Amino acid sequence: MESLYDFVTTNPEAMRQFSCRGILFLKIDCPRTLKTDDWNAHNCFIHVLNGSKCLYTREKSWELKIGSTFFVKKGAVTIEKIGDDPLCALMFFVPDEYIRCFIKENKSLVSTIGANYTTGDQVIPVSTTPVMRSFYDSVMSYFETGKPPAENLLELKFRELLLHIVTTENNRILIHYFCRLAQDGIDDLREVMENNSLYNLELQQYARLCNRSLSKFKRDFAATFNESPGRWLLQRKLEHARRLLIQTDKQIIDVVLESGFANVTHFDRVFKEYTGTSPMKYRKASIVMAS
Secondary structure (H helix, E strand, O other): OEOHHHHHHHOOOOOEEEEEOOEEEEEEOOOOOOEEEEEEOOEEEEEEEEOEEEEEOOOOEEEEOOOOEEEEOOEEEEEEEEOOOOOEEEEEEEOHHHHHHHHHHOOOOOOOOOHHHOOOOOEEEEOOOHHHHHHHHHHHHHHHHOOOOOHHHHHHHHHHHHHHHHOOHHHHHHHHHHHHHHOOOOOOHHHHHHHHOOOOOOHHHHHHHOOOOHHHHHHHHHHHHOOOHHHHHHHHHHHHHHHHHHHOOOOHHHHHHHOOOOOHHHHHHHHHHHHOOOHHHHHHHHHHHHO
């Protein structure tokens, strides 16, 4: 899978961008492809200026329309352009550590939100106020002039955006997520893995998502799940594929991709080892049993 963050930071000429204090500001005028799986090691705000797109995980989808803003947690999502209108959007990639520091510095403005406002969703809608729209307009002006502002000014404006987000009542779910990130001792390894287990990521990429070296990731994963990450991921993928074979009529190639396998050949081999039969025979047998 490709990382948009990694792509644009290693190819700065590909898209208009500027950065400060670890935050990457990006303006995209069109998608590289109509549909793609994308993963990023940093959280991201997306504000749609024109056109529309769909973000979806294996369980849920969100339509991003003109004027809407969404917060996408670090991890993987599928991105698909909708309609024929040109797509234009602002994206702000923000590391976990920046959010942690911001919340700790402004803890008097936020409080831990109750459990009713907790969500495991990968994507969280952001309620947009006129002040936030002014921020987006000002960032657009920097891109249009082609001259990035001073880093101190840019960060000041971005912190103002975050302040408005965390003091807007309708953003309770996002505020809760920010507060969880800021709590000492809170480890999101389990949530990250469960949200991203059905994507074709390498162990090193999972380690980056969990803010760990590969060796520490393997140790912490074993302590959390009492199993190696490779075995756990394979079983999650196979179980998802098995459910798709039984409950849907999707073609095998679609089952393979949606379950996070790299190719059909590998899927056929490991599925037969897991169930004792081929995917097609397994599907046919389940149809006979259900009839």
